[in-house]
Amino acid sequence: MREFNVVVLGAGGVGKSALTVRFVQDIFLETYDPTIEEEYRRVIEVDSVPTSLEVLDTAGAEQFTGLNEVYIKSGRGFVLVFSLTQEASLREVDNLRQQIYQIKGGDTSIPIVIVGTKLDLVSEREVPRSTIQSLVTKWGLPFYETSAKRNMHVLDVFEDLVRQMVIRYPPD
Numbered sequence: 001m002r003e004f005n006v007v008v009l010g011a012g013g014v015g016k017s018a019l020t021v022r023f024v025q026d027i028f029l030e031t032y033d034p035t036i037e038e039e040y041r042r043v044i045e046v047d048s049v050p051t052s053l054e055v056l057d058t059a060g061a062e063q064f065t066g067l068n069e070v071y072i073k074s075g076r077g078f079v080l081v082f083s084l085t086q087e088a089s090l091r092e093v094d095n096l097r098q099q100i101y102q103i104k105g106g107d108t109s110i111p112i113v114i115v116g117t118k119l120d121l122v123s124e125r126e127v128p129r130s131t132i133q134s135l136v137t138k139w140g141l142p143f144y145e146t147s148a149k150r151n152m153h154v155l156d157v158f159e160d161l162v163r164q165m166v167i168r169y170p171p172d
């Protein structure tokens with residue numbers, strides 16, 4: 001079975017852990033220690049092919065510790081997370097996106113998925129679909145609106161990433 005490691009990155013509180021835990025354990029954690037960094041594993045079948053994913057849920061103050069660079073160097077696929085309820089969290093996604101391309105030596109074929117979280121919090125939404133749509137079109141990256149709480153489109157994110165990684169990293 002093929003194995004890929006995936007890194008989940010984004011500003012604090014956007015729902016990285018909730019998304020990861022929903023994908024890996026199919027539960028919703030209302031509160032999760034924001035400082036916990038954890039690596040999870042799940043086998044996912046995409047297009048009838050099982051693939052083992054190692055998912056690193058990053059935490060906290062990476063931007064100040066230089067840890068992001070370590071994660072990005074070792075990561076093969078990236079989930080860049082912002083909250084649909086927090087416009088400012090989009091900027092961190094753009095920063096991370098640029099950092100990834102820079103660290104990967106300008107390789108723009110690196111598998112990346114952009115994720116907007118907390119889709120269920122309709123009345124708190126700050127980022128209109130049109131705003132993010134024009135951004136991801138410019139970036140040329142796939143985008144999913146998700147809710148870890150209601151389990152909406154979480155699996156789509158990881159399936160998309162697996163399809164990208166299978167193409168980007170052919171077996172030897």
Ligand code: GDP
Binds near residue numbers: 010
């Ligand atoms: P992280 O710091 O990026 O790992 O964020 P967390 O996963 O710890 O989530 C931060 C807060 O947002 C927590 O209170 C979660 O319960 C909440 N949250 C995360 N995802 C969702 C979601 O899909 N819907 C709702 N309503 N709340 C969410």
Ligand code: MG
Binds near residue numbers: 018033035059
């Ligand atoms: Mg977390």
